[in-house]
Amino acid sequence: MSIATAMEDIEEEMTGDVQCSGCSSVLIEPYIRCFQCSENNVLICLHCFANGVEFDSHESNHSYNIIRNDFSLFENKWTAMEEINLLKAIEEHGYGNWKEISDQVKSKSGSECERHYNKHYIDNPVESLPEFTEPEISVHPAPIVYKLCEDPPRPAEGSSLFNDMGGYFAARGDFTIEYDNYCELDISQMDFLDDNDDDDGFCEEDKKMMLDLRYAAVEIYHTCLKERDRRKKIIRDYGLINMSKVFVANKRYDRTIRSLVDGLRCFCTLFTPMEYDLYLEALHYERELKQEIMKLKEYRKNGITKLRNIRLFKVLNKKREQMQAKRHLLSDLLTYVQDEDNCKSWLQRQAFIETMSKGVIVPLPTAPRKAPAPLDITGYPGYDKLSQDDKEICATIRLVPEAFMEFKKVLIKECQKLGCLKLAQARSLIKIDVNKTRKLYDHLISDGTINKDPL
Template sequence: MMDEEDTACCPKCTTSLTEPFILCTQCQPNIHLCLHCFARGVEFGGHESNHAYAICKKDFPVFESQWSAQDEERLLSLVQENGYGNWRDVSQQMKNKSSSECEKHYNQWYIENPHQALPKFPESKITYHPSPIVFKLSEDPPRPAEGTALSIDMAGYMAARGDFSIEHDNFVELELQHIEFENDGENQLEEDLKTAVIEIYNTCLKERQRRKKIIRDYGLINYRKLMETSHSYERSIRHIVDSLRVFMRLQSPMQSDMYLESLNHEQELKNDIRKLQEYRENGLTRFRHMKIYSMLKSRRTVTQNKRHLLKDILSHIQDESACQSWLNRQVALDNVSKGIPLALPAAPRKSAPPLDISGLPGQEKLSQKERELCASVRLVPEAFSGFKRVLMSECQRAGCLKLAQARTLIKIDVNKTRKLYDYLIQEGFINKDPI
């Protein structure tokens, strides 16, 4: 039983401890914390927030169901203070027990049975939340065929040999394969150099064993299982978890897992807080209201993502032909709803804006009409001049030029070819019929 001076105050905030309070079972000597400090996860000295703990309360019976542990402690203190036999004073200070009850209970359990041991209470199982993931070497590691995707993912691990096809510092053996120690004719410097190379090789062998031990201890051979563990974290912190893996060697497996799980738990709490803030902004204070709100919000999102015909008219509001096409489409839809089968007119494609050819090479050689044509059909000046020369030269050779022939000569959009052909005919650069 704890003394009152040991449990008088919390060592962190110095406030008086009231039941229930927290007992750290991992620190020696044991540390008692108030619930406020425990909830904030305070750490001081050698105490850490992830230590095993127990909840201390004295509302449980020790010998009789009517007498709690707190009553037992109070009774012993009052008997020591008032003396044995002053049951009237003891009962007055106990307040909830009569003098006869105090006398009977004390005599029965502390006088008549003085050597009876206190009852043993099973220790509650200490659990962590979230529970850390302990990696273990698989008893039956995968044995993929050589060259398969899984074999590549396992970094060349050969399960049958328990080894890797490519070692750390794989070609270090080449440095000492030709080393020989001669009995005579070798000076001390050469011998020291050869010895240093061998010591470097031994260091490399130790490093190989250390890396293999890390891989086995953390279960990194089973690559698929490791990836499944990564996907169990929140999507927003997966990149942080992957970047922290290089520091896993600086911690024990339990410490590393606890740290990553703490980051994940923090992100989950942030997500829950954001949801609660959204609910509060919308005036929701009941869980049943939140469920209805979430359902209606998902419906509204689906509806907003659907394309409406009104978007067509809004996106082509300055295009008269597009507006007219939209109106015709609305009329057709109304007729279809009345049972009249009509084909729906397709909305025309929005025309591209004119091309700004100012400053482009060859622009100064074109006339004003040719510049306007290049801008409207979106042709660069050099391409226009080249197409013009090809069509004029073919017309001079054959005596005339048809539109079909022009389309075979220049491989561009047929509408652009038609506008270019009509311009050259109109300006007299080429002729459609033989002269």
């Protein structure tokens, strides 16, 4: 292939006439060319490629090539794109007009354009495009140098990941305890020599049977080794050791899909890695579609029928929520107006919120404590033994009848012993709430059951 022919092919794709096969937008490097749809020359922009756009016979899982012209052809400082711009500029402005050519190339000066064109297109023209050197491939396996990395996981000794790897030796690629860890013991003492003294007491048929048993034991051992390799391959291919990498990869999903992915991990061996990833992406895409449908339903419910009105709707909806918050404060005030203490507390709290930014300290009053509802003691043990006044005081201070009668008996006994009883003495005798003790003491004083100190 000559340089001119190659340049024409590259230029044809780089002109504005080449459009994306998915969205018909003008292609800008880098972009994607479908390898399996080469007959139809399917070219896709990065946006359509990232969204997995499919059309006609093209599917999102097809093989592809990345088209980019930032590599060098003749010199390291000149890319293929700059070569195209140089040839187009010379074609338009003519040879020798290096200032105009430099203005069109933009990235090179006039002297650089003149030197490069004379050197590679006039003085030393190349008949064919340069061949890119292939990387050297070693036929013989080389030892792998141990170094810290994530895949395969080789953490630093003593780190948290090193301690959580389940006995996995990163440098050796195996585990402390293998699958069927003691299968080597079955063949460790086995001997296949013909002059084995252990077989001297057997006939030929028995010797043949013993030999077959030994071969069967070796075959079982080989099967065990294959199973070990299979399990290690699964662990290596699916990253089951480096679980932190799996968790990081799953963070891109929302909580609903993430819990579903964790439940589906046990079935990943039934798919190829590509099929499993495609299945997870499909679930994620389904979730996004459902969320988008819910948003569209909300817009349609509010009378929005065109996409360009969504932005205005969001702004107005935000203002409406702010107004509702202010109205909520007014409704709170109306509920507190009926109670003088609560209204005073609410007003002082609002003053504190407004003056807090100015550095003014406003003391906040403690909210008045609501009295607890009376206790329904009907049916409790000892209820029938109480008088009507005793029942009311038990319900008010929320005491069961048996406890009330016990406390009453203790206070009466102490009063008879001392001749009178003080409130402080009553509180030392009854270890309950001091407010309940005061109400019980006042009730017994008013009832004449006990006497208080006349002084």
